[in-house]
Amino acid sequence: MSYAERGVWFLQQAAGAEACNLGAAVRIPSPLDPERLFAALTVVAGRHEAMRTTYRIDGASLVAVVLPENPPQTRLIDAVDWTTEQLADAVRAVHAEPFDLAGGSPCRLVLWNRGAAGHVMFFAMHHAVTDWNSMVQCAAEMFELYGNGLDVSALPAVTAGYGDFAAAQQAMLAGPDGAAALAYWNSILPAARPPRPVPADRERSGRATAQQILPFGFGAEAKKGLDALAWRLRVPVYLVLLGRWASALRPVETGQPLVVGLSRTLRKPAFARTVGCFTNTIPVVVGPEAGPDLPSVVDGLRRQLQESYRHQGYPNELLARHRPDLGAAGGRPAMFDAHFNYVPGDADNLGSLFTGDAQVRAQAGGLLLESFPALPTVGMWSDFSLHLTEAPQRLVGMVGYDSATFSAATADAVSRRFADPAGHPAAVTP
Structure with missing residues (x-):
């Protein structure tokens, strides 16, 4: 098993199913053959061992079994x-x-037949066997098969297999790279x-x-401005967005560091078509020494990520075990209080479609697909999470928050500070 599989399995025991289910809903106004779509997904599952995996306890060990x-x-x-x-309910x-992971x-x-209005489709997988990119890949393969008469030879x-990735991860952790990575993360994390x-509006119950x-x-226009700023600062646009997110959250006046969980993919070329949970959340630390202006914050992030890139394969589940002082607090299963995830655009535009923005459309497998925003599309269990996906000529996204702890007004204020840099002095762009 990979550490991501094990970590999500245990997370479900602590936080419940909803924190571990990745799902997306779309409208399909085109004529649809439900049985052919179901058959296409079954063929996709036959291609990928992660989609046929179950889990069982064997003595004191958790074991993955591929059927x-x-x-x-x-x-x-x-x-x-x-x-x-x-329908939304x-x-x-x-x-x-x-x-049922066992x-x-x-x-x-799941498909809901709307008659002349078409169908609403909901596609979901457990986070132990997938990540966001794998979800999009599975959907793309499903629609491709639907449109080509279930001809699997047309797919790359x-x-x-995902088991090969898990074995490679174990080998890395057993060698010098694993020890070097742990030493690095301990050097940058706060004591x-x-x-x-x-600040929380209320204490969570349990x-x-x-x-x-x-x-x-x-x-x-806003996307064009973000691209221009990224060019001036000589960084990828996701670093500008990460800097704005950190600036929207950072308690500058307290002098305390901010730790943000940043999603990174561990998918190497050999696993380009493999479905599984390749995402690892690494800590990004914005200390009190960072300046209040956005270029200063972004430059600090750039320098830190240049170094941490070499150690991003160290599983955050294992890091939490070594640093329990930075782990769960007040019953919260997330290692950190804030999370950032940025997904580049894909050829079929399915990533932005699945993000839930009501204005996104896509064509796949001869079908017209439209967003049906109804739920958190990604598994989010931090206090605050930011998920951004590239769409043609724009960005779509969502701020997720734990309403058991924070009010809608507080979440809206955080979202506005991020989306409108003029609303927060630390986020003002040059």
């Missing part, structure tokens, strides 16, 4: 007379359903867990979280 066949869960529901609100309910499929596809070959950057999202986007 030769493990068809995805599929359902077709008559919703001809349902309202949009009823139904999508959220299915999203919260736990997967004996069932870690993947499900899978050159390695003790810093206080929350955003371990339960209640994730809510605030969707937003950057239009063409």
Whole structure:
């Protein structure tokens, strides 16, 4: 098993199913053959061992078992007379359903038949067997197969299984690179867990979280401005966005460091077509020595990430074990209080479609697809999470927050500080 698989499995025991389910809903106004779409997903599952994986306890160990066949869960529901609100409630309910990791499929596809209005589709996988990029890849393969008569020869070959990645990770950790990475992370992390950057409005009861999202986007002009600023600062645009997110959260007046979890992919070329959880969340530290202006924050992030790139393969689940003082606090399963995830655009525009922005459309497999924003699309269990995805000529995204701890007004203030740099002195651009 990889550390990501093990970590998410244990997270489900602590935080419940909803924190570990990745799901996306879309409208399909085109004529659709549900059985052919279900068959296409079954073929995709046959290509990827992660989609046929179950988990069991063997003595004191958690073991991953890849089944030769493990068809995805599929359902077709008559919703001809349902309202949009009823559909949204139904999508959220299915999203919260736990997967049977011991004996069932870690993947499900549900269709609601709207009659002349087409269908609403909900596609979900358990985070132990997938990450965001793998979700998009599975959907792209499913729609490709749907459109080509289930001709699997049209898809690129899978050159390695996810078990090969898990074995390579174990080999790295057993060697000098593992020890060097741990030493590096200990050198940059604060000596003790810093206080929350955003004070809680209320104390959570137990371990339960209640994730809510605030969707937003950057239009063409704002995207052009972000690209221009990135060019002036000689950094990728995601570093400008990470700097703005840190500036929106950083408690400058307290002099305390801010630790942000940054999603990085461990997918190497051999695993380019492999489905699995390749995402590792590494800590990014913005200390009190960073200046209040955005270029200063971005420059510090640039220098830090140039060094931390060499150590990004060290699993954050293992780091949490070595640094329990930076781990769960107040029942929160996230290692850190804030999270940042940036997803580049994909050829089919499915990533931005799945992010939930109501204005995104895509064509795949001969079908027209439209966003159906109804739920947190990515598994988010930090206090605050920012997820951004490239769309043609713009960015779509969402701020996720734990409503068991923070009010909607507090979350809206954080979102506005990020989206409108004029709303926060530390985020003003030159």
